[in-house]
Amino acid sequence: MEQLIQQVASGLANGAIYACLALALVMIFVSTDHINFAQGELAMFSAFLCWQFMDWGLTFWLALPVVAFISFLVGVSVERVILRPLHNAPVLSIVVVFIGLLAIFHSMAGSIWGHTIKQFPSPFPNVHFAGSGYIGPHQIGMVVVTLLLLLALFAFFRYTPIGLAMRAAAQNPVSARLVGIRVDMMLALGWGLAAAVGAVAGALVAPVVFLEPNMMASILLYGFAGALVGGISSPGGAVAGGFIVGILENLVAYFGNLLEKSTGIYVVGNGEKLMVALIIVITVLTLKPSGLFGHVTVKRV
């Protein structure tokens, strides 16, 4: 039982990171219909930046907002400089551009900071507390920071005029232009915000997976799984999906181990976590293509 709680708690912590990435993916998807395959590498790059700032002597809590802001600017520039000219390009060209971006950020990080694994210290104090046997301080910190970030984003989109304008622009660009909203600017802003959210995710997960250019590869897959499970068109769904995937992957491994212990038959274990995530994606897409919380878009033809 204790182990089960432990697994759920750590699943929750991982889920927080998946939720961040899923949200970043969804933010770009709802306004442009594109899946940004480079989202993970952008986050990895941001984590390296954060490490660099800390290496120069900044504390984590000072470095994080700086890095989030730089990532925001990077996101905005990627949209304005690289994607804007491809406005009417076919989907395949855009996919190729995303893969290109992925490779560029990946090798840039490699050539600047090297491919050897770096330690990324946890910004949270290593204290013992009631229940610390179940969940570590960094994991709790991850969940808390993520929830705060999500809350801030929710408030931004829900209660500020510019958040409303971004939602309007994502939903109906033509009508948004007709009320004077600069849709292009809103798209760039959405990219920037997604990159900033990714940066926070990267910096939070770096102490767990260690810092190296490949660190986000599998995490992006989980984030993608979370986004699809929750519904790629629904930001709230993506967040929920991220947490669901995080918990589910741990539970599957836990029950797999349990089964092995009691019967001696090995079905699934820690090694198959990623496979489980992909099976979840395929199952959801087959049974409920719009995701658990997504809404079905009906197009009149």
Added chain:
Amino acid sequence: MALLEVQGLKAFYGQTQALHDVSFSLEEGGITTLLGANGAGKTTTLRAICAMVRTQGSIRFDGKPIERWSTEDIVRLGVGHVPEGRGTFVNLSVDENLRAAAYTRRDHQAAARDLDMVLTYFPILRQRIKQQAGTLSGGEQQMLAISRALMLRPRLMLLDEPSFGLAPLIVQEIFRIMRRINEEAKVSMLLVEQNAALALDLADHAYVLETGSVVMSGAASVVKSDEAIRKSYLGY
């Protein structure tokens, strides 16, 4: 000086030319209607004014040449476009639809008064204020579209078939309110309509389009009483 002056306007969808030679002008404070059959170029003319299609020719709003401007800038100048199909932000609430329309305004108090004004014109929207706009009926969505344009505090409203798909009683109500808006809020209007009889009742001036060109124009009362025009162009 005319509020809107269009000279030799051509418009293109890709390679296809939809407007060949459209010229007209619209006086401040008036209601002008563009009539014509399906495919005559009425909607395209409205889109061309707002830079939503590729155009050639001259468009002057309040004396300023705006043919190279972007849609957003033209709108910010005071052109409220009520688009074909209403363009509702379906996943936003009625309130959010109206507030999104006031996004460009810096005079927040006046915008709040205008919100109250449009809800006085369309009381049903006040009842639906928290409701998702996509759940409104067609007539209510049309009212919302007009209200959205009004929230820009426009000098000119472009209305693209506000009667489309609505029950006659609702249409009458909407047209009655449009007249009030024109008189009380001093908003000039350019109205595109399939329903010529309805449009000619409201408008003071009319232009008839055929295959992308203006074929005739005149005072609404004259066009209305001219049986030859009615039979050959307006089909009633």
